[in-house]
Amino acid sequence: MNRAAILWRVASFAVAASFVGLWQLIANLKLVSPVFLPGPDRAWAALVRGFSSGDLWSKLAGTLEHMAYGWLLASIAGIAIGAIIGSSRTMRTYVAPSLEFLRPLPVSAIIPVAIAMLGLTQAMALFVISFGAIWPIMLATIHGFAAVEPRLYEVARSLQMSRLAVIFKIALPSASPDILAGMRLSLTVALILSVVCEILAGLDGLGHWVLLSARAFRSADLFAGVILLGVTGYVTSVAMSLAEHKLLAWQAAQR
Amino acid sequence: MASAAKRLDTVPGTPAPQIAFDGATLVLGGKTIIENLSLGVQPGEFLCIVGASGCGKTTALRLAAGLYQPTSGRVNFDGQPMRAPRREIAIVFQDYGKALLPWRTAAGNVSLALEAAGMPSAERPARIEELLRTVGLPGHAGKYPSEMSGGMQQRLQIARCLAQEPKTLLMDEPFGALDAMTRQGLQDEVLSLMAASGATVIFVTHDLDEAIYLGDRVIGLLPHPGRIGIELAVNLPRPRDQLSTREHPEFLRLRRQLFDFIKATEQ
Ligand SMILES: Nc1ncnc2c1ncn2[C@@H]1O[C@H](COP(=O)(O)OP(=O)(O)OP(=O)(O)O)[C@@H](O)[C@H]1O
Numbered sequence: 001m002n003r004a005a006i007l008w009r010v011a012s013f014a015v016a017a018s019f020v021g022l023w024q025l026i027a028n029l030k031l032v033s034p035v036f037l038p039g040p041d042r043a044w045a046a047l048v049r050g051f052s053s054g055d056l057w058s059k060l061a062g063t064l065e066h067m068a069y070g071w072l073l074a075s076i077a078g079i080a081i082g083a084i085i086g087s088s089r090t091m092r093t094y095v096a097p098s099l100e101f102l103r104p105l106p107v108s109a110i111i112p113v114a115i116a117m118l119g120l121t122q123a124m125a126l127f128v129i130s131f132g133a134i135w136p137i138m139l140a141t142i143h144g145f146a147a148v149e150p151r152l153y154e155v156a157r158s159l160q161m162s163r164l165a166v167i168f169k170i171a172l173p174s175a176s177p178d179i180l181a182g183m184r185l186s187l188t189v190a191l192i193l194s195v196v197c198e199i200l201a202g203l204d205g206l207g208h209w210v211l212l213s214a215r216a217f218r219s220a221d222l223f224a225g226v227i228l229l230g231v232t233g234y235v236t237s238v239a240m241s242l243a244e245h246k247l248l249a250w251q252a253a254q255r
Numbered sequence: 256m257a258s259a260a261k262r263l264d265t266v267p268g269t270p271a272p273q274i275a276f277d278g279a280t281l282v283l284g285g286k287t288i289i290e291n292l293s294l295g296v297q298p299g300e301f302l303c304i305v306g307a308s309g310c311g312k313t314t315a316l317r318l319a320a321g322l323y324q325p326t327s328g329r330v331n332f333d334g335q336p337m338r339a340p341r342r343e344i345a346i347v348f349q350d351y352g353k354a355l356l357p358w359r360t361a362a363g364n365v366s367l368a369l370e371a372a373g374m375p376s377a378e379r380p381a382r383i384e385e386l387l388r389t390v391g392l393p394g395h396a397g398k399y400p401s402e403m404s405g406g407m408q409q410r411l412q413i414a415r416c417l418a419q420e421p422k423t424l425l426m427d428e429p430f431g432a433l434d435a436m437t438r439q440g441l442q443d444e445v446l447s448l449m450a451a452s453g454a455t456v457i458f459v460t461h462d463l464d465e466a467i468y469l470g471d472r473v474i475g476l477l478p479h480p481g482r483i484g485i486e487l488a489v490n491l492p493r494p495r496d497q498l499s500t501r502e503h504p505e506f507l508r509l510r511r512q513l514f515d516f517i518k519a520t521e522q
């Protein structure tokens with residue numbers, strides 16, 4: 001790491017530290033009632049308490065599970081559907097307009113539909129999460145498949161490669177930067193929708209924990225849950241970036 | 256000049272052509288790009304095609320590759336109609352940057368052709384190494400195309416084409432984007448590689464000197480629509496030499512003839 005990078009890192013830590021300091025100050029001065037706003041000290045204590053009792057572990061595990069299943073399902077379906085649409089020009093012209101219509105539809109709008117059809121169940125959560133998370137992945141895949149260098153398809157033809165080989169050796173790797181970027185966006189969507197589903201359907205997870213804490217005016221527990229959600233979002237997105245970096249090492253050479 | 260096309264059809268006593276255009280016409284977007292092209296390329300022959308920009312050289316090559324189907328007439332390979340591209344016919348594209356897989360290393364790019372041919376993975380590394388050595392890229396197996404110079408990338412594309420073990424190699428201005436020194440080096444490498452493999456070559460170029468230097472025969476195309484305007488046999492001794500061949504009186508005579516032809520087509 002060079003000096004500038006170290007300086008940036010130090011600066012960002014300083015900002016984070018002063019933010020926590022400010023929070024503590026506001027809490028100590030009781031600018032906001034402690035019933036609603038615990039200081040970082042109390043939030044931290046609640047976090048430690050939650051983990052040592054094991055409660056937060058199981059909630060965290062629940063949320064991670066919802067998120068992971070929904071995201072994986074969205075990834076598989078999104079890449080498969082995106083590949084089919086993206087690799088055919090006719091499909092693109094016919095299907096793209098409907099996608100443009102469906103995409104801006106807020107996922108919250110389909111939650112009542114999902115609840116009506118599937119009830120307050122894990123299946124409903126899986127459907128809602130993957131329905132929301134599929135869009136960035138599918139659209140990125142369509143774009144990636146449509147943008148494959150036509151010359152490469154001619155190379156494949158002259159090598160008489162099979163359809164499957166063309167998909168796995170040419171189209172997918174070529175579209176992989178787009179697909180991985182879409183998957184990273186979807187990770188955040190999946191986390192948000194996991195929390196929403198847990199709140200609405202009372203499924204075991206951090207969303208439910210936050211809701212119950214709020215109802216019982218346990219503000220420290222509430223903040224512990226919120227902090228944990230933030231950390232979850234951050235850690236998964238960093239992990240995804242690392243995976244991207246590793247998978248797309250060939251792109252680093254290109255720049 | 257119109258009679259040139261007819262003369263090519265059947266020359267008694269010569270073996271059957273490997274690639275035969277038989278009155279091939281191609282219409283694209285309502286425009287006749289190639290008209291009534293008849294041309295036989297003998298096995299092992301090195302045929303060069305020259306012509307003004309836009310006269311249909313690339314299109315003729317794509318017909319020979321099976322990437323286009325003629326609107327009327329035929330294009331035959333080994334006596335059979337070409338219905339689709341096939342592994343025995345390799346194409347070296349001019350835009351090497353687009354014809355290589357950027358996510359695969361040099362070795363991986365060569366491997367693509369071996370995988371397509373169904374070579375077991377255990378046998379591939381040795382063959383890849385051999386091919387990379389053949390085109391002068393030993394020790395670059397682990398490099399990505401983006402880490403290689405233009406000349407190296409074009410060498411890599413040639414290595415992949417050789418991995419197809421083609422009977423025919425089609426080259427579309429393969430050295431057009433390279434500097435003069437790299438270009439001459441690659442010309443000599445292609446000549447010795449083809450002499451060793453005995454493959455048939457159709458080589459498209461803008462460069463008249465290059466066409467005469469490399470070819471057994473040079474064909475000049477006339478534009479709008481593309482058709483044969485001139486056909487020259489190159490009776491220069493092989494192996495060719497960058498200095499003495501280019502100073503040979505016959506070389507200069509052919510060069511003059513081609514130059515006049517191109518000049519006339521541009522008017
Ligand atoms: N797909 C196509 N549809 C319509 N016209 C085309 C198509 N491809 C090529 N042409 C036209 O056919 C003519 C010949 O094109 P071609 O690329 O074969 O020329 P060329 O001799 O290779 O030219 P250059 O030396 O510039 O590479 C050009 O006028 C071009 O505009």
Ligand SMILES: [Mg+2]
Nearest residue numbers: 312313314427
């Ligand atoms: Mg061309």
